[in-house]
Amino acid sequence: MRDFFTGKKIKIIAAVCLVLIGSMIYSLSRGGEASYLESFFGALTTPFQKANAAIVNGLSDFFVKLGDYDRLKEENDMLRQEIRRLQTLESQNEMLMQENAFLKDSLGLTERLTELSLTKAKVIGRDPSGWFDVISVDRGSIDGVEVRDPVISSGSIIGYVSEVYLTYSKITTILDVSFECGALETRTGEVAVVEGDAKLREDGKCKMSYLPRETEVAAGDMIVTSGLGGAFPKNIIVGTVEEVRAETHGASSYAVIVPYTDISQLRNVYIITDFTGQEQE
Amino acid sequence: MNSNKPKASFAKWTVYSFLLLLMLVLQNTLSLHISYICLVLPAVVVISLNDDSDVGLVLGCVFGLLWDVTSGRLFGYNALLMLLFAFAAQIVAANLIRVKWLTNLVTVAAFAAIYQLITYFFFFLIWGNGGAWYTVFLAILHGGLSAAVTGTIFFIIFRPISRKINSPVG
Incomplete structure (x- = not known):
């Protein structure tokens, strides 16, 4: 030896x-x-x-x-019905928007909508160690991607760009323990922080921490980004509350969040390269 | 002097490089759909256990760097561990065990479990994200068991290749 x-x-x-x-x-x-x-x-x-x-x-x-033909057919029928319902809602929405615009105009109010610049990217890899929830996508600095750019899919937050290379980038997802994002519960307006959790990550979930001990947040509530701090645009869906638990120290509570998008099944994502209110370094 | 030796050596490096590249690409993409699966580590350890040249050391380091490209943390971390594991596997094979399928299986599983433990220690425990022992236990179990299975498959694939290429020719 x-x-x-x-x-x-x-x-x-x-x-x-x-x-x-x-x-x-x-x-x-x-x-x-x-x-x-x-x-x-x-x-x-x-x-x-x-x-x-x-x-x-x-x-x-x-x-x-091949395996899901029946289920897909059933889902297709349901989606057709949903489209019809949404078309009705759209026409009602159109009327409300016109009414809203007229009223705003009458009151002299101006609105600043959140505008997003998006870059579509394909998921090409995932960290195989099982410890980190980091995915690789086929867009890099030559496509205008920068570190800390938020990433969305199906209109919900996926994570942020943690590393940028010439032709590809790494995205730290909302399930990773290093992820943190300001969030808002839409029903009660309670503001807290959504972050990854080592144990919940196994089930594809994350948590909303620092809620008051007597929080009004309940199962089924919708969580969106708060936009505070300028790292993420506001009002992007994060997920829904599954249950509320007390922290072990007892001083606060946290909500278990089921992300709107299944992170394990991601194929394509959108990188937000610019948005209104983005923090400037 | 055997004129076929450089040719055999070139063939060995090419075959191992190709197989490791395949494992690297597969582990990154299969982890997207099936489950977290680590293929480079078992492959590097099996090559080092079954081939007494330094091919495992060099390819372990190079493919560790390529693995770092898609891994979640510091660039160089996997390369460092693959290099050290390949070196340790060489020592184990030369001095402590006789490499057969069972010893191969146990050694690969042990290295995979050590990898998980080191990763947990450096990236979670010392940064204050410790605890969740059940999760840690599951990760080590998952890493060890999957490496035992893939390590045995690699043993069946690499062993004949190593013997064929390293056997005296001409």
Whole structure:
């Protein structure tokens, strides 16, 4: 065994280890911006991952369609009915909007709508360790993506861009323990923080922390982003409350949130590259 | 002097590189649909256990870096661990065990469990996100068991390749 710890080999391994530790420290100090080494290795693997993701997605879709024909047919009928209902609502909404605009005009009010600049991205990979909820997408700095850009899918918040490389980016999802976002409960107006939780993550859920002990938030309530701090646009759906629990210390409560979008089944996402009220660095 | 040796060596590096690239791409995309599945770690450990050259060390480091591209945390973390695991696997194979399918299975599962423990320690426990012991236990169990299964499959694939390529030729 002594041969392993003497000679040139162990010195080379020690030197490589030091370089890698240096790389980790450098990576930590850059706070999500890509180093040349990371971009180089990323450029090598991204084409393979894109191709493989396309193949795996295609196969997955095929088998899902094959096995779920009856369910899909039933869902299709339900959706047709839903479309008819929404068309009726739309026409009513149109009338209300006109009435609203007329009243606002009469009162001299102006409205500033939240405008979003979106970039569509395909999900091409996921961290396989099982510890972190980080996904990779096929859009990078050349597409105008920046660190901390919010990410949505089906109109609900998915996470934020945590690292940007030339041709791809990493997204930390709302299930990851490092995720934090200001949130609002729409019925009571209570403001708190949505964050990832190591235990809830297994079931695809997250939590809304720092609620008062006697909170009025209840199961079924809708949670949206509050927009406070400027990191996320306001009024983007996060999910619904499943249940409210007391924290172990007893001083506050937290709500278990079921995200509106199933994070484990993401295929495409939208990166918000700019929005009204975005924080400026 | 055997003129086929460089050719055999080139073939070995090419075959292992291709298989590891396949595992890397598969682990990143299969994790999207099926479950979190780690394929690079078992592959690197199996190569190091069954091949006494430094191919496991070098490819472990390179594919660890490629893994870091899609992993959730610091760039270089997986490369460092793959390098150290490959080195440790070489020592284990040379001094402590005789590599057979069962010892291969146990060693790969042990390295996978150690990987999970180290990750938990460095990225959760020391940052104040400790606890949830049941979750930690499940992660280690999941990592260890899946590595045991994939490690055994790799053993069946890599062992003949290693023997074929490393056997005296000409």
